[in-house]
Amino acid sequence: MTPAQTSAFSALIQRRISHEPTAYITGHKEFYGLDFQVARPALIPRPETELLVEKAIELATSVFAHSCLIADVGTGCGAIAVAIAVNLPHVKIYAFDISGAALEIARSNCHRHGVSDRVTLLQGDLLDHLPEPVHLLIANLPYVRNSELVELSPEISRFEPLLALSGGADGLEMIEGLVSQAEGNLLPGGAILLEIGHDQGGAACEMAREHFPKSKISITTDLSGLDRVVSIFPTW
Numbered sequence: 700m701t702p703a704q705t706s707a708f709s710a711l712i713q714r715r716i717s718h719e720p721t722a723y724i725t726g727h728k729e730f731y732g733l734d735f736q737v738a739r740p741a742l743i744p745r746p747e748t749e750l751l752v753e754k755a756i757e758l759a760t761s762v763f764a765h766s767c768l769i770a771d772v773g774t775g776c777g778a779i780a781v782a783i784a785v786n787l788p789h790v791k792i793y794a795f796d797i798s799g800a801a802l803e804i805a806r807s808n809c810h811r812h813g814v815s816d817r818v819t820l821l822q823g824d825l826l827d828h829l830p831e832p833v834h835l836l837i838a839n840l841p842y843v844r845n846s847e848l849v850e851l852s853p854e855i856s857r858f859e860p861l862l863a864l865s866g867g868a869d870g871l872e873m874i875e876g877l878v879s880q881a882e883g884n885l886l887p888g889g890a891i892l893l894e895i896g897h898d899q900g901g902a903a904c905e906m907a908r909e910h911f912p913k914s915k916i917s918i919t920t921d922l923s924g925l926d927r928v929v930s931i932f933p934t935w
C-alpha cells in the first residue's frame with residue numbers, strides 16, 4: 700500500500716477500535732437481501748427485524764392482495780418500507796420518522812431501490828400526519844427500557860441515536876402510543892404488526908388487550924425462539 704493508503708486504512712481501523720460499528724464505517728448494511736445506506740442519524744437495521752417484513756409481506760399478499768396501504772412508523776433508514784415496496788409492487792407505503800436526518804437517509808435508500816414513487820416519507824410524531832387510513836400499521840419503534848440503556852454495548856450506546864432506542868420506563872411507551880392511535884387510522888379488517896423486545900411479549904399482549912379487548916392478538920418468535928413480533932387484528 701502507498702503511505703496515503705496505509706494512513707487511510709489505519710484511520711478506519713482506529714474508528715473500529717473506538718467501537719464504531721462496521722456498518723457506520725463502511726456506510727452500508729444488508730437487510731432482507733438489499734443493500735442499505737446507513738449513517739449515524741439512523742439505527743443500523745437488525746436481522747431480527749426481517750421477521751416483521753416477512754409477516755407484513757405475508758399479510759399484504761394473502762389478505763390485501765390487490766392494493767394495500769401500509770404505514771411504517773419509525774422508519775429510520777427506511778429498511779422495512781423499502782424491503783416491502785421492492786417485494787410487493789401493489790403496495791403504497793407512508794413511512795414516518797420524527798427525525799428529519801433519518802428521513803434523509805431513508806430518501807436516499809428509496810431512490811437507490813427505485814421505490815420513491817410508492818414510499819411517501821413524512822416527518823412527524825407517530826401517526827400525527829397520516830393522510831388516510833391504512834390496511835397495515837407496522838413499526839419497529841424504540842423499545843429499550845430506560846433502566847437498560849446503560850447496559851447497552853458501546854457500539855450501540857455511543858453511536859446509535861438515543862431517539863431510536865429509548866422506549867421509556869417499561870420499553871413500551873412508544874409502542875403503546877402508536878396502538879392508541881390505531882382507531883381511525885386503520886381500515887376495517889386491517890392489522891397492526893409491532894416489533895418488540897425478547898422479554899416483552901407478555902406485557903405487549905396485555906397492553907394490546909387493554910386497547911382492543913375483542914381482538915385476535917398473537918406473538919411470533921424469531922429464529923432464536925425469542926418473542927419478536929406482536930400481531931393485532933383489532934375489532935371495534
Ligand SMILES: C[S@@+](CC[C@H](N)C(=O)[O-])C[C@H]1O[C@@H](n2cnc3c(N)ncnc32)[C@H](O)[C@@H]1O
Pocket residue numbers: 741742743744745748772773774775776777778779795796797798801823824825839840841842862863864873
Ligand atoms: C428502533 S429504530 C427503527 C428504525 C428502522 N425501522 C429499522 O427497523 O431499522 C426506531 C425509529 O423510530 C423513530 N422514532 C422515535 N420516536 C418516534 C416518534 N415519536 N414518532 C416517529 N418516529 C419515532 C426513531 O427516530 C428511529 O428512527
